[in-house]
Amino acid sequence: MANSKKDHLCVQHVPLFTVLERAEQEQIEQLIHYKQFKQGEQLFMPGNPQQLFIVARGEVKVYQLTANGKEQFLRVLTQGEYEGETWLFGNANNNIFGTATTETEVCTLHRTDLQRLLKKYPVLAIKLLEKSVAKTVALEKQNRLLMIDRVEDRLAAYLLNMAKAGASDSFTIAMKMKELAAFLGTTPETLSRKFKLLEKVGYIKRQRRQVVLINPQGLGMVVRHY
Structure with missing residues (x-):
């Protein structure tokens, strides 16, 4: 894993932030941390610091482990998609893992920074809630399929x-x-x-x-x- 800083706006790739003006996006960009991962490297796992992971480039496989230790695939994150919004509201990550399936660049946003943004821009909280609900519905559908x-x-x-x-x-x-x-x-x-x-x-x-x-x-x- 390597840290980097790019001259493009990571937030422009994320639907969550497209509701904001360009100047507001630039302010958020100042809070973003860039990281690069090689194929096969772990981005997040239980016990990691509470952050929002945004894919700027590449692809991330998100999965959980079953009771017998096998991977249960959940979804693939591509450019502009993100993971970790529920962790930022105090929900612990007990069983979610993310692995880069190709060379991947990720932008991260720490919990305290995002919480300040949500207070300043309430529309972001609504967008996060919508995304969280969509993920819950998708997981319920997958569980129904597996039955x-x-x-x-x-x-x-x-x-x-x-x-x-x-x-x-x-x-x-x-x-x-x-x-x-x-x-x-x-x-x-x-x-x-x-x-x-x-x-x-x-x-x-x-x-x-x-x-x-x-x-x-x-x-x-x-x-x-x-």
Whole structure:
């Protein structure tokens, strides 16, 4: 890990701060600390200081550990996305880890600095709350997926959710296949077989991460107890 200071505004990449004027963004930038991480380096883990981690460049895998010590993939952070907003309000990080999946540059904002900003700009508190609620909803959906017995049912439910979220039967899966497999609680090999199964029966077409639902109704019939 290395520290650095860039001449661009990190906050310009973050939707959280786009509600503010340029001059206000520049004031916040003075509170930002820059850090660089190599692929595979840990950004945060339980017990770390309470900070907001903002991805300026690169990609971060966020996960938690199950009771038996296995990684449970949660999400991928890309440019402009952040993690740690709940920790800044006093919630301890008991089981959340973040690892750089490529060379990554991160901007951090300490708890005391963010709390002062929230008092000065109340609209930021509303944006943080919205983001926190969205993450909670996403985690609940993932937990519901993992309760489904068959992998093909989980995959079908995930694809239907993606189409619904984007209001289109054609979409791009943001996660890599290895990450999606972990997200769905299976192996990459099994996931690949289930994708081929859904393609074979004519429910979907897939080109790498690009997916088109050919028969959404048929795909819906695959899903059980969801």
